[in-house]
Amino acid sequence: xARSSSTMQLTRAADYxxxxxxxxxxxxxxxxxxxPALARATSAxxxxxxxVLQALCRAGFIVSRRGQAGGFEILPAGxxxxxxxxxxxxxxxxxxxxxxxxxxxxxxxxxxxAHPVWASAQEAMMGVLNAATIADxxxxxxxxxxxxxxxxSKPA
Amino acid sequence: xARSSSTMQLTRAADYxxxxxxxxxxxxxxxxxxxPALARATSAxxxxxxxVLQALCRAGFIVSRRGQAGGFEILPAGxxxxxxxxxxxxxxxxxxxxxxxxxxxxxxxxxxxAHPVWASAQEAMMGVLNAATIADxxxxxxxxxxxxxxxxSKPA
Numbered sequence: 001x002a003r004s005s006s007t008m009q010l011t012r013a014a015d016y017x018x019x020x021x022x023x024x025x026x027x028x029x030x031x032x033x034x035x036p037a038l039a040r041a042t043s044a045x046x047x048x049x050x051x052v053l054q055a056l057c058r059a060g061f062i063v064s065r066r067g068q069a070g071g072f073e074i075l076p077a078g079x080x081x082x083x084x085x086x087x088x089x090x091x092x093x094x095x096x097x098x099x100x101x102x103x104x105x106x107x108x109x110x111x112x113x114a115h116p117v118w119a120s121a122q123e124a125m126m127g128v129l130n131a132a133t134i135a136d137x138x139x140x141x142x143x144x145x146x147x148x149x150x151x152x153s154k155p156a
Numbered sequence: 157x158a159r160s161s162s163t164m165q166l167t168r169a170a171d172y173x174x175x176x177x178x179x180x181x182x183x184x185x186x187x188x189x190x191x192p193a194l195a196r197a198t199s200a201x202x203x204x205x206x207x208v209l210q211a212l213c214r215a216g217f218i219v220s221r222r223g224q225a226g227g228f229e230i231l232p233a234g235x236x237x238x239x240x241x242x243x244x245x246x247x248x249x250x251x252x253x254x255x256x257x258x259x260x261x262x263x264x265x266x267x268x269x270a271h272p273v274w275a276s277a278q279e280a281m282m283g284v285l286n287a288a289t290i291a292d293x294x295x296x297x298x299x300x301x302x303x304x305x306x307x308x309s310k311p312a
Contacts (some may be wrong), residue, residue, distance in 0.1 A: 007167045008252060012254075015270075108297070111298070113293040
């Protein structure tokens, strides 16, 4: 088959979403950041990141404030959010296979010998993604490279 | 974002690959099956399944025999294969995120606070996919629906 590297792979949008949430969680409460600064801090293309930020606003994890002191601001719900909930805010429910989508997604699932394997693999993965919160990840000590990226995202 | 349901999702090709391998592992040693029978047993479209079978042949998990008694036959290596190795034979290495692709896939991975989460999530999922072998899954007791599908795949 075509050697696509995308089987079971996170989308770029979700990856940037996690990056930007962690970065925003390192900022003091109520501090606002502008799109160009967030794009620099996360090494993400601005136009793409803009759509990700819209999804995070809709999920109630961040808000966009207008005006001279405007910008994006993380909300307490965003700091408390798990990695899983941020991914799902951007991409919808995670399902390692179609048969794990809720509802009658595959007529074989009641008897398919592989179905329990997909369910166990998803459960194992979700355990990790549920346990990691944005606030915890933002508390990780920053390396010099990360401090430098974060500094570049400060207003001049 | 677009509510694609494909983030972190197995491809249809890999799903059919696992289905067909499990089905073939329920057949006696050296029994051969034709493409239409395999498509019926796995509820997969023939033309698509044909490409999956080619990938499984290239991986050395099955062989295609020509002639009047020809057809696809599972090899001992295919019975012993793990779910992970069958997926990877079809789609290439599984990487939950780009930063887990071997080589310098993301320049942030040495300092990104999210990287260890992706690595742990992948490790947890791989544990399940490595542990489940095709032979084990083929030994699961068949439900009436599965027996019926398997019966339909016998030569008339």
